[in-house]
Amino acid sequence: MEARDLWAEGPENGHMDVLLAALRAAAEPTRLRIVALLTRGELTVSELVHILGQSQPRISRHLKLLTEAGLLTRHREGSWVFHRLAESGPGAEVAQHLNVLLPDEGVQDQVLTRDRERLAEVKRQRAEAAAAYFRDNAESWDKLRSLHVDDAEVEKVISRLLPGDGIENLLDVGTGTGRMLELLAPRARRLQGIDLSREMLAVARANLERADCGNCRVRQADLYQLPYPAAVFDAVTVHQVLHFLDQPAAAIVEAARVLAPGGRLVVVDFLPHDQENLRQEHEHRRLGFADKEIGAWFGRAGLTAKNTEHLSGAPLTVAVWVAEKPPTDTKQETPPP
Ligand SMILES: C[S@@+](CC[C@H](N)C(=O)[O-])C[C@H]1O[C@@H](n2cnc3c(N)ncnc32)[C@H](O)[C@@H]1O
Incomplete structure (x- = not known):
């Protein structure tokens, strides 16, 4: 990242104050550890x-300070509040610079290493709970799926948009x-x-x-690590999967990687809702997604x-979001004679 990005709007208009506030907020051990985890x-x-x-x-006090200083954003969904690194503004840029400066896996830092191990453990436990849920519901999944919405309607829309x-x-x-x-077997030559x-x-x-x-x-x-080379699929579908994931944005990035230029990504999930019981009873992590959030992830x-x-x-309202990978400019790819 270029240092000048920080000053894109000029150091006037209090920009320097905002930057100083972000630096002050990050300059504390627990808060730096929080940034590293997020x-x-x-x-x-x-x-x-x-x-x-x-x-x-x-922890809530530290999170409040980091959020007020623009390094983090918070997102409430039912009784859970998610914290993530901010995506724009001087605070976000400070967080991204810090990420570059923080030691990576190979470098010895006892505190960060322990935090990362505990994070891995939290994720492992969550993944195990989800895997157990899918294991126990595999036989009856199709029935469960249709509790929420009329599948036939959704499937008609998916077929139309491909x-x-x-x-x-x-x-x-x-x-x-x-x-x-x-559903899509008659529409494609090979499906995985x-x-x-x-x-x-x-x-x-x-x-x-x-x-x-x-x-x-x-x-x-x-x-998160699809076993395929880049740009090999004309179409990728992600149907009722994102709300189970820790990192839905990363799942979209990985799906986009394997999509060929001009290819389509179809994501189907719920719009934001308040059915908190889906967390306890069906291992949902996210209570739906807003159009804006999905659109931003597509862009990224x-x-x-x-x-x-x-x-x-x-x-529950189901949303179908479709995105396209821009076709490559073949003229640029072909070397001049
Ligand atoms: C709600 S089910 C949806 C299945 C199917 N797309 C449908 O709509 O019937 C979500 C599926 O995502 C799978 N899943 C969750 N996390 C995954 C991961 N990290 N990699 C691959 N599959 C995953 C689960 O095992 C589960 O089968």
Whole structure:
């Protein structure tokens, strides 16, 4: 990052005061540790309390200071409040510079190393709870899924927003029982589905075989590290997966990586809602997403937002967000004769 970004609006208008406030806020051991942790994704207050081993009032005070100084933003969803690094403004730039300066994994720093280990443990426990949920619900997942909204309506919209023909390679991320593959099998030449849960994949294999979808394959993989080279899929679908994730924005970046120029990404999830019970009963981490949030993540992943459709249902509204990877300018890619 260029240092001059900080001064893009000029040092007048109190910009220097804002920068000084951000630097002061970060210049404290626990607050620097919080910034270091949040460079790895958003966290709730109670997760930070657990990792840092300090009382909730203390951590809340530090978070308030960092937020007021523009280094962090907070996002309330039901009874949970997520904290993340700010994305714009001098405070955000200070946080990003600090991230560059903080020692990485290989460098010995006892405090940061312990924090990272505890963070990894928090994530591991969360992943285990989600995996257990999917393991226990694999057989009945398709029934559970339809508790929320009329699937047929959603599927009609997905079909309409994907290119009519000519899809060579399609990837379904977090394929679960393989419903998207089954739906889209007639529309693409080859389809791949990935999922972390072996139990879900076992059901997907049986479903795809039963539906005679010979052009579909599923494999176990982590959606944050897709086992494919860049730019190989014409279409990627992410259906009802984001609300389970720690780092939904990172999932979109990884999906965008494997998308070919001109390819489409279709994300389906809930709009913001207040069904707190979905956290306890169904392991949801996020209570839906706003159009603006998804649009910003598309932009950061280098995608252009194309369509948004809402399908109202009570109490949950499903949204279908479609983005496109800009086609590369072939003239630039071809070297001059
Ligand atoms: C709610 S289910 C949706 C399944 C399917 N897309 C559907 O709509 O029926 C979410 C799926 O995401 C998978 N999942 C969660 N985290 C994942 C990860 N890090 N990598 C791959 N799959 C993941 C779960 O195992 C689960 O099968």
